Amino acid sequence: MSASEKERENMSLYSVLLVDDEEEVFQVIMKKLDWEGMGFRIAGYARNGVEALEMAEELSVDVVMTDIKMPYMDGLTLCRKLKEQYQKIKVIIFSGFDEFEYAREAIKIEAEEYILKPINANELREVFERIKNNLDKELDEKRNIDKLREYYLESLPMLQENFLTSLIDGRIPEDSIEEYAKNCSLTLKGPYFVVTVLHISTTNPMEGALPIDPFLLAVSVKKLAEEQLAASEYDSKIVTYLGDGIVITQLPTEEAITRFTDCMDKICKMAKRVCKAKITAGIGHVCSGPEELQMSYLGAKNAVSYRVLYGNTRAINIAEIDPQENADLPWEEPFIQKIIKKVKVGEEQPLLDAIAEFTEKLAGSKMSLQRYRILIMELITELSRFGANNQINLEDVFGGNGDVYTRAMQLESTDALREWLCENCLKLQKQVQNERQDTTKSFVSKAIDYVKEHYADTDLGIETICGYLNVSAAYFSTVFKKETGKTFINYLTDYRMEEAVELLLTQNEKTYVIAEKVGYTDPNYFSYVFKKQFGMSPSKYKTSRMEAAQEA
Template identity: 60%
Template sequence: MDTNNRYSVLLVDDEEDVIQIIVKKLDWEAMGLKIIGHAANGVEALELAEELQPDIVMTDIKMPYMDGLTLCRKLKELSRTIRVIIFSGFDEFEYAKEAIKMDAAEYLLKPVNAGELKEVFERIKADLDRERDEKRNTDKLREYYMESLPVLQESFYMALLEGRVAARQIGKYAKDYQVNLSAPYYVVTVLHISTQSLPEEEREDPFLLAMAVKKYAEEQVDERWNSRFVIYLGDIIMISQLQEKDDLIAYTDEMDRLCRMARKVCNARVTAGIGYLCDSLEQIPFSYQGAKQAVSYRVLYGNTRSISISEVEPGETAELQRVDAYADLIQRIIKKIRVGEENVLQEAIHDFIQWLNEAHLSMQNYRIVMMELISELVRFAAGHDLSIDNVSGTGTDAYHQALQMESTEALEKWLLDLCRHLQREVLHERQDSTKSFVQSAEEYVKTNYADQDLSVEVICKKLNVSAAYFSTIFKKETGKTFVRYLTDYRMEQAVNLLMTGNDKTYVIAEKVGYSEANYFSYVFKKQFGVSPSRYRSDRLEKK
């Protein structure tokens, strides 16, 4: 069986011998399963689960630092689809009752024989197979599509996204089509499916794949967002309703989890572009434009994740653009300046110039087009604290420079130089912003590493960003996850305290942010290969 099609299993037990016995008891490959890792306690298991996204977790109940029941609860918060098997040497009804409450797939008693263990995993695999088949079954997907949103509702959503519904008529159409959109805030999300990166044999029919992702999103997205879904131009569009402005961060994180799980469940690489937050239905097109812009940033931040336009372009505001031919070409130029690739920028400018050559405009209309072009460039530059006239470097305003060009060839060269300069300045600004962002996080760690409650959530609240965006940027800049960086820094401080003072291990543990001395010693030994006390004695002997 192809490794990519096997379900992943994470084993958790504080006794290494138990894990090795379980690993050797079964022919995992023949069962369609693969062991992707093992952990010695619940804290370590939760960190691995966040990184590896296992399908099945088998955990002991009694473990140090975090027991199996607590781990089960936190795993279910991490992913609703994860299957948890709890096994224990304690034959007590209360444990089983708690496991059932937490929706554990199975509860087993030690010692577990090979036959019983195989039956349990086969049962869970069959359940996962049924779930996957339901989501990929062509006939069911076609049937679901025929029974999905009525045509009038879909038409209304698409017209709303494109700004083709007059503000005074939105309420009337919503009532006529039984569409309930009545929240303080709205946000549009574009779920874009990338297929080019998949091998040919793994590519499904694009339409059916979009249907699978749409159905999965409808099932998994939290009810509190009260989202509406429609497939439009190959993408899944969501119109979601938020009660508070601050809900956008939690919403962004949920979209990030949805993208990661869609890769596993639907075999689809999904990027969630999240638009600007708006407070009225007539502003929906503004949010939609922002969502599409956010999707284009996948070239910088990668796919299979959420990207919020308000986080990647905090200095800009949404604006609905005209949709005629030349406006689309201008917007394409602006988009390519943002993305930062010179070759695609040159292509976009060339297409605009070619359109000018073929349009045979009057001088009056030519001036209108140039005014629109320069206005968009000025607006873009202002959003990044740049002056387009300073960029051009002649002292003459850019609009008059454009009108003074003697040919479209000269205009193309001038425009390419101008846009390349803007592109470099924006890239430099983005890099500075990212470095400042990461530096702020690093400085916060250096000042607050002793805080036992310090976590990704705490620092994201401090920086006012989503965990999804923070984690992506932090790892991209430092090469480490935030948890790894925090642990390394705490261990570095622990070594300093060990070598420069006489504090007991439990005192040092508390000073560097660990409430339990035993867990501090466990992490220290994992990092340096010896216990804190042994590390101190070894170094003193060498002096």
């Protein structure tokens, strides 16, 4: 079987994470059943609850089977945290303790099953058969075409849809918005608003995804997003417009946008697993009234265009990736907007194509000389404004010999104009890329410097660093891994281990003291991480290094 065939087969199987601190238990459980025959695969195994919680996010598992008694985090605590973070995950608890309190707690935190050791193969098979039936039903509900059609007709009243799309298009007079909203049974209290564009990639569908009409796929994604947002703290309305899902959200504070960005990022990742769809959530600027939603929508569309840089299946907040982007910029011509967008995104050929499209349209337009001059001035003005907003030295782009407007007006044909624009826009694009790379490196450098200064803080994590940098976890994680090749948690662990080695070799301290100095409150967990990193305990590592030094 080829690698691609194996991957497709794995995608059709539900994934299981086994959690137990005794490795032989893994082996026994794995041998008891024909997992693939039942529709499951073992995605991995963890030796404690802390490790399992990290792996559950990384592996996107469907089922977690965990022991109760484990170091660092027990199975009941793990189950509680999994249910808090991943509503759809199924948890099976197995234990050697036949105590009523354990079973009652397992029921309270909505574990699927509570099984006593030693595990009986027939009983375990029956448990997984029940879980598979439940998982199948949940997937069928989301993929059933007839139900999706019915849901769409029932849940999207035409009156509300027309109002909301007209609102983001700026077609409703400001003094009429409140009355229109009331007539449509919509409440727009805010006090803050933001528009999100859910863009579905149809040109490069996921391998193994079932063929489905793009319209129905959009409905499936919309339903998933509505379910997740209904369970969140945000008051959101979702409509379908120009092939995309448009989410209009009311926020309690401006600062809530970072949490909302992370919420949308989780929805994108869930859509990949549940709907087999690649989704980009472009998030616009936060605004202070429904009359400003058109500008937030423009920012959201711009954010979606950055997926070629940051990838799809994630949320992209325009205020984070392009702080200088002006949401109030009144684009007067669509081709000017297109050229500016292509300069921003950073790909050479699409920019050249946009310029060619502009000059071809210009050549066949039969416009007056006066209108031609105004149009060229508009384009150069927007390019200059964009460069200035991004701290670009415009003399490095357009040159310092004479007035740039005069030089552009003196070009004798649209072909000459196209060559001039290509040359200068490519320069501008390169300058923007360099500035963005410098900004990104500075961003990551701040995070690394913060780790170096605060690695001993036991509470240091993604939430802390994102609070310090004032960005969402989704954006931070993407940028940090892109620049360093590591997740933030892996980088922090590696740095703490480097410092631990230095302390081990230079100071005569107990292991628990060193653990505390590098940010670990539990010396046993510190030893576990150290052994996982270096293959031996801290004391053995120190002894081996000292012996090696003496021999040398």
